[in-house]
Amino acid sequence: MADLDPENTLVIETTQGKVVIAMRPDLAPGHVAHIKKLAREGFYDGIVFHRVIEGFMAQTGCPRGTGTGGSKYPDLKAEFNAEPHVRGTASMARAQNPNSANSQFFICFDDARFLDRQYTVWGKVVEGMENVxxxxxGEPVMNPDKMLSVKVMADIQG
Incomplete structure (x- = not known):
């Protein structure tokens, strides 16, 4: 953990335990800046994992808990990159339009290379994958798990 940049590390306290994501502004600067802004506003606190598919991924970030909502901010321009969708990858969810990502993201349970270069990878789980x-x-999940708090590591008091 010592080599993590606190300004680009996301600490998510879930109902299953802590998950730490190393964010990659080198891959997706716009997405990382947006996620940090939302985290610092408390947007993600209390949001459920609404779509969780065994062997694929866990999706969250919808304020409605249905997969249909986003933040009050405009959608993001796609920042597709060559980073592979593998176990622990954090990537943005979106609608058909490539430039429709907003607040929803997913964490891959397993390799999902068919998503490569079609979704914006912005980070990787570096701690707590066992909690993910x-x-x-479920789709939808009955009595879903939640993100209790989402913070940028630099903002957490020692």
């Missing part, structure tokens, strides 16, 4: 593995599955 415990998130309740």
């Amino acid at each position: 593995d415990k998130i309740k599955r």
